[in-house]
Amino acid sequence: NAGVTQTPKFRVLKTGQSMTLLCAQDMNHEYMYWYRQDPGMGLRLIHYSVGEGTTAKGEVPDGYNVSRLKKQNFLLGLESAAPSQTSVYFCASSTFAPDRQETQYFGPGTRLLVL
Amino acid sequence: AQSVTQLGSHVSVSEGALVLLRCNYSSSVPPYLFWYVQYPNQGLQLLLKYTSAATLVKGINGFEAEFKKSETSFHLTKPSAHMSDAAEYFCAVSLPIKAAGNKLTFGGGTRVLVKP
Numbered sequence: 031n032a033g034v035t036q037t038p039k040f041r042v043l044k045t046g047q048s049m050t051l052l053c054a055q056d057m058n059h060e061y062m063y064w065y066r067q068d069p070g071m072g073l074r075l076i077h078y079s080v081g082e083g084t085t086a087k088g089e090v091p092d093g094y095n096v097s098r099l100k101k102q103n104f105l106l107g108l109e110s111a112a113p114s115q116t117s118v119y120f121c122a123s124s125t126f127a128p129d130r131q132e133t134q135y136f137g138p139g140t141r142l143l144v145l
Numbered sequence: 146a147q148s149v150t151q152l153g154s155h156v157s158v159s160e161g162a163l164v165l166l167r168c169n170y171s172s173s174v175p176p177y178l179f180w181y182v183q184y185p186n187q188g189l190q191l192l193l194k195y196t197s198a199a200t201l202v203k204g205i206n207g208f209e210a211e212f213k214k215s216e217t218s219f220h221l222t223k224p225s226a227h228m229s230d231a232a233e234y235f236c237a238v239s240l241p242i243k244a245a246g247n248k249l250t251f252g253g254g255t256r257v258l259v260k261p
Contacts, residue, residue, distance in 0.1 A: 061247050072235055072251035080246050120188060124247050136188035
């Protein structure tokens with residue numbers, strides 16, 4: 031049971047390049063999330079998904095796209111990277127319960143540097 | 146919309162001393178509240194959570210937090226700091242509404258330094 035895994039761990043991009051970050055979870059969770067972490071700002075939600083085939087915007091969605099074609103995977107895409115997207119990206123997942131808050135489980139993060 | 150404010154981006158404590166990390170929230174409805182810890186170069190790990198049961202919540206590693214509705218606070222404490230407590234701590238809030246998608250809103254984080 032690996033929990034939440036992220037690929038790659040570190041990446042350097044040039045401005046204008048594209049890339050995809052992969053998140054995988056083996057806990058059969060319905061919900062998945064992408065956050066970015068920047069110094070002094072905590073974590074901010076980029077996009078999230080409440081089930082296979084569904085996605086929704088979070089707090090800071092501009093410049094990113096996502097897809098959830100399989101329940102266990104959640105992909106984050108940058109079509110044209112900008113230096114402002116230099117950050118640490120975290121994926122998380124949780125199960126769903128209608129009457130209580132379920133814990134989010136986080137991956138180890140992907141460090142992205144855009145030059 | 147909900148928000149979280151963590152007072153103090155850095156806190157320095159001596160080993161064996163009290164750890165107190167402050168968190169205040171704003172929410173249109175009574176929220177769920179969380180504290181997460183992040184060790185260097187790792188992801189976030191849940192310390193404890195408040196979900197409208199007991200107002201004093203005990204978590205892992207000897208931490209606890211008290212929900213005070215009148216003060217809109219959820220401060221985190223540990224009676225005696227250990228060197229292994231050096232990390233960054235995040236307070237987070239979510240709305241207990243199905244349509245909210247279980248989303249978390251985080252504070253800016255407090256980095257704890259433990260001095261020997």
